[in-house]
Amino acid sequence: MRRLVSAADIDRFRAVIAHRLGLGFEDAKSAFLADVMRRRLDVGGQTPEAYLDRLDAEHRDDEMGALSQELTVSETYFFRHNDQYRAFAEIALPDRLGAQAAAKRLRILSAGCASGEEAFSLAMLVRDAGIDPSWDVAILGVDVNPAMVSKATRGLFSEWALRETPADVRRRWFKPAGRDFALDDTLRASVTFEERNLSRDDPRLWQPDTYDIVFFRNVLMYFTPENGQTVITRIGRAMKAGGYLFLGHAETLRGVSDDFHLRHTHDTFYYQRKQGAERATPLLPAITSFAAPAPAVIAAVEADTWIDAIRSACERIETLARSPRPSASARQGSTRVAVMPTWDLDLARELLREERFAEALDRIERLPPESGQDPDVLLLLAALLTQRGRLVEAEDTCRRLLDVDELSAGAHYLLALCREHARDRPGAVNHDQVAIHLDPGFAMPHLHLGLLARRAGDRGAARKELEQALLLLQREDSSRMLLFGGGFSRNTLVALCRTELAGCGGQA
Ligand SMILES: C[S@@+](CC[C@H](N)C(=O)[O-])C[C@H]1O[C@@H](n2cnc3c(N)ncnc32)[C@H](O)[C@@H]1O
Numbered sequence: 001m002r003r004l005v006s007a008a009d010i011d012r013f014r015a016v017i018a019h020r021l022g023l024g025f026e027d028a029k030s031a032f033l034a035d036v037m038r039r040r041l042d043v044g045g046q047t048p049e050a051y052l053d054r055l056d057a058e059h060r061d062d063e064m065g066a067l068s069q070e071l072t073v074s075e076t077y078f079f080r081h082n083d084q085y086r087a088f089a090e091i092a093l094p095d096r097l098g099a100q101a102a103a104k105r106l107r108i109l110s111a112g113c114a115s116g117e118e119a120f121s122l123a124m125l126v127r128d129a130g131i132d133p134s135w136d137v138a139i140l141g142v143d144v145n146p147a148m149v150s151k152a153t154r155g156l157f158s159e160w161a162l163r164e165t166p167a168d169v170r171r172r173w174f175k176p177a178g179r180d181f182a183l184d185d186t187l188r189a190s191v192t193f194e195e196r197n198l199s200r201d202d203p204r205l206w207q208p209d210t211y212d213i214v215f216f217r218n219v220l221m222y223f224t225p226e227n228g229q230t231v232i233t234r235i236g237r238a239m240k241a242g243g244y245l246f247l248g249h250a251e252t253l254r255g256v257s258d259d260f261h262l263r264h265t266h267d268t269f270y271y272q273r274k275q276g277a278e279r280a281t282p283l284l285p286a287i288t289s290f291a292a293p294a295p296a297v298i299a300a301v302e303a304d305t306w307i308d309a310i311r312s313a314c315e316r317i318e319t320l321a322r323s324p325r326p327s328a329s330a331r332q333g334s335t336r337v338a339v340m341p342t343w344d345l346d347l348a349r350e351l352l353r354e355e356r357f358a359e360a361l362d363r364i365e366r367l368p369p370e371s372g373q374d375p376d377v378l379l380l381l382a383a384l385l386t387q388r389g390r391l392v393e394a395e396d397t398c399r400r401l402l403d404v405d406e407l408s409a410g411a412h413y414l415l416a417l418c419r420e421h422a423r424d425r426p427g428a429v430n431h432d433q434v435a436i437h438l439d440p441g442f443a444m445p446h447l448h449l450g451l452l453a454r455r456a457g458d459r460g461a462a463r464k465e466l467e468q469a470l471l472l473l474q475r476e477d478s479s480r481m482l483l484f485g486g487g488f489s490r491n492t493l494v495a496l497c498r499t500e501l502a503g504c505g506g507q508a
Contacts, residue, residue: 022199022227083268092244112219113141116152218248409439443472463506
């Protein structure tokens with residue numbers, strides 16, 4: 001019999017799953033949740049109400065295990081995103097072996113390990129490091145899905161799981177077993193797997209100051225923001241100062257935690273736990289809203305560098321803007337509810353909104369010196385200095401901003417502009433890449449990378465970046481357009497993207 005599940009039941013089911021497993025499901029997934037719930041009701045022969053009451057009231061690990069099999073995505077394979085494994089083998093592991101030389105103890109965690117490919121890839125690299133047998137080395141893989149944990153423990157893998165595994169590594173660590181491949185027994189014994197729910201406060205798993213290296217990849221993206229933040233806080237506490245954290249390619253700690261330094265090597269990103277003495281600075285709220293800017297012309301993009309284009313666009317706009325307008329202060333308060341720090345940034349933002357860049361900059365520069373620790377002030381100041389072409393000061397301001405908010409995507413984007421102007425193309429590319437890693441939805445660094453690639457004659461890279469910029473520009477937040485658009489409107493930047501794309505054979 002097909003059980004009746006109401007919209008209210010689904011909402012409650014979604015809330016319990018978020019609470020117990022930490023997984024977030026959007027409204028678009030309601031039909032999927034309804035199917036899962038019906039199947040579970042059939043198994044237990046319960047009414048929705050009784051089932052949800054029990055789920056809510058008790059820690060039912062058996063039911064959570066069954067639900068996790070229905071609700072989680074367990075896609076994984078050996079050496080997935082190999083750049084991260086190279087950074088592990090060449091940076092993180094040697095560094096931690098050095099740091100732990102006196103204790104001779106190394107702890108590695110694969111959190112959300114699925115069927116174990118990640119933990120075993122790490123084990124292979126640990127074996128290659130030739131660690132003295134007197135060391136106490138442990139690799140732990142944990143996952144909430146019991147079926148995945150028992151699969152990991154069996155150590156039997158399909159051809160598909162080995163799709164990124166080099167032939168010599170295959171030969172060394174696997175033996176054919178029917179249509180599958182059996183992992184070497186000694187390697188299998190070097191990893192422990194446990195069924196654990198990362199969303200539970202589990203004192204044994206989260207013992208402080210334990211792990212040297214944590215792989216927590218492609219799990220955060222399925223969590224609710226609140227749960228993601230809680231789990232990252234737990235991981236941070238359970239890590240040793242100076243330990244390394246690897247997230248999935250599409251995952252970032254921006255806005256989640258500032259307990260880590262961002263590291264960028266081997267064409268990949270990862271994080272390093274700050275030392276205890278490095279105080280975590282709470283992030284201040286981001287700028288909330290600005291109205292869309294007035295249209296600007298595109299001719300300036302013929303300029304030598306993007307920053308020259310921005311400067312001339314701003315100068316042109318200011319000339320146009322000198323016609324009389326009602327004063328900003330006269331309209332203050334009528335346009336929006338502001339985030340109010342202890343100093344008044346509203347007028348500067350209002351002036352920016354009116355494209356009166358010089359006055360906005362003057363306003364910011366007259367703020368009290370203690371405002372120089374406020375990330376909002378520093379970002380606004382850096383953007384305005386960049387627009388005015390005061391690039392040495394802009395760069396200095398960006399670096400001060402990174403001192404208080406190391407994961408500021410905006411600071412990295414502005415630094416990319418400054419570096420380009422200083423003829424440091426690799427530096428510019430690097431800062432754009434960091435900005436994109438920190439905020440994958442940020443259009444401007446893609447546009448800048450596209451323009452840099454086009455100037456360097458790399459049509460393929462230019463197309464890829466410009467296509468992405470075009471996509472993102474259409475949904476870019478208008479306050480960010482104003483702050484980073486360099487005096488160009490969204491429409492102008494979209495038109496620029498299309499022209500540049502057409503110039504390198506892309507689809508506009
Ligand atoms: C996409 S896989 C990632 C596997 C591997 N880390 C990788 O990147 O290849 C996500 C895994 O996270 C696990 N997971 C999801 N929620 C979890 C939770 N609350 N506690 C533990 N594991 C969880 C899922 O069961 C699944 O096996």
